[in-house]
Amino acid sequence: MSSFLVSPGLLGLVDQVALVTGGATGVGRGSALQLARAGCHVAIADINEEAGVSTVEEIRALDRKALFIRADVRRRDEVRAMVGRVCAGLGGLDVAVNNVGNPLAYGSVLDFTEEQWDAVFALDLKTTLFCSQAAAVSMVERGVEGRIINVSSTSGVVGAPSIAAYGAAKAGVIHLTRTMALELAPYGIRVNCLVPGTHVTEQIQATLDSDGPMAGFLRASAAATPLQRLGDVLETGGVTVFLASKLSSYVTGQAVISDGGISLTTNRPPVSAIRPKALAHVEGGK
Numbered sequence: 341m342s343s344f345l346v347s348p349g350l351l352g353l354v355d356q357v358a359l360v361t362g363g364a365t366g367v368g369r370g371s372a373l374q375l376a377r378a379g380c381h382v383a384i385a386d387i388n389e390e391a392g393v394s395t396v397e398e399i400r401a402l403d404r405k406a407l408f409i410r411a412d413v414r415r416r417d418e419v420r421a422m423v424g425r426v427c428a429g430l431g432g433l434d435v436a437v438n439n440v441g442n443p444l445a446y447g448s449v450l451d452f453t454e455e456q457w458d459a460v461f462a463l464d465l466k467t468t469l470f471c472s473q474a475a476a477v478s479m480v481e482r483g484v485e486g487r488i489i490n491v492s493s494t495s496g497v498v499g500a501p502s503i504a505a506y507g508a509a510k511a512g513v514i515h516l517t518r519t520m521a522l523e524l525a526p527y528g529i530r531v532n533c534l535v536p537g538t539h540v541t542e543q544i545q546a547t548l549d550s551d552g553p554m555a556g557f558l559r560a561s562a563a564a565t566p567l568q569r570l571g572d573v574l575e576t577g578g579v580t581v582f583l584a585s586k587l588s589s590y591v592t593g594q595a596v597i598s599d600g601g602i603s604l605t606t607n608r609p610p611v612s613a614i615r616p617k618a619l620a621h622v623e624g625g626k
């Protein structure tokens with residue numbers, strides 16, 4: 341029987357240090373703000389300095405320390421320097437949220453070029469390896485029982501028409517999480533995955549407002565979602581807090597889906613119905 345009891349400090353996050361990559365906007369910003377509300381000091385690493393500094397100011401307004409670090413997490417040297425700057429600037433690193441990612445390339449799997457495939461894997465999977473490696477080494481060196489949270493997508497759990505490379509890379513993020521969880525368990529480091537469905541980021545709100553074809557897809561997604569709406573980034577941020585906190589102290593290697601239930605349904609709309617260019621010379625098909 342565990343001696344763990346619910347108490348006012350039950351999250352165990354007060355004065356802990358968190359790093360959120362891609363935390364300037366979107367899902368990452370939601371995680372950064374919720375971690376700060378839970379008591380963390382937060383470093384934001386991003387290539388968008390203007391938005392990153394604005395998020396840092398929001399966190400400071402919550403009476404937490406915050407730091408902006410300009411880093412392209414596709415570059416291993418910049419990732420190592422980023423972790424060093426978090427430890428130097430905020431006094432350690434307890435929670436690493438590896439959030440950078442984007443579908444980047446849309447189209448039929450039959451038309452994907454090698455360059456597109458490599459670009460998606462570089463942004464969506466290799467960054468997860470670089471960031472989780474650097475965070476884990478730092479945690480082990482300092483004897484910290486840290487938590488690593490990798491961000492995947494429901495497109496990495498169910499089929500992902502029109503975004504095949506992204507789906508494959510995000511499935512890879514879930515698998516990498518499981519392996520890292522096993523390898524890092526002896527050090528007391530927990531590694532888990534946040535798996536969002538569609539959430540209303542600044543970019544997705546702009547797409548909805550534009551009323552173009554992608555807006556139609558997003559509205560269809562909201563209608564097909566059992567909870568009848570898209571997600572709010574503060575909701576995925578809540579899952580991040582759970583995975584970072586003592587509430588999940590016996591949870592490791594897991595993928596926690598936050599998608600209003602859409603991955604359970606059979607009526608998830610495709611991003612678009614694209615006829616493959618590679619089959620343009622063949623009769624029939626849709």
Ligand SMILES: NC(=O)c1ccc[n+]([C@@H]2O[C@H](COP(=O)([O-])OP(=O)(O)OC[C@H]3O[C@@H](n4cnc5c(N)ncnc54)[C@H](O)[C@@H]3O)[C@@H](O)[C@H]2O)c1
Nearest residue numbers: 362364365366367386387388412413440441493537538539
């Ligand atoms: N928004 C969604 O609906 C949704 C759904 C499923 C999964 N996700 C996942 O959540 C994560 C965040 O997605 P989002 O929609 O909030 O994206 P976003 O584009 O709104 O934010 C991504 C942030 O990462 C930064 N960034 C991009 N490339 C970078 C790089 N090389 N180095 C450092 N920073 C970089 C951007 O400047 C931006 O601030 C991604 O991994 C994405 O795959 C999002």
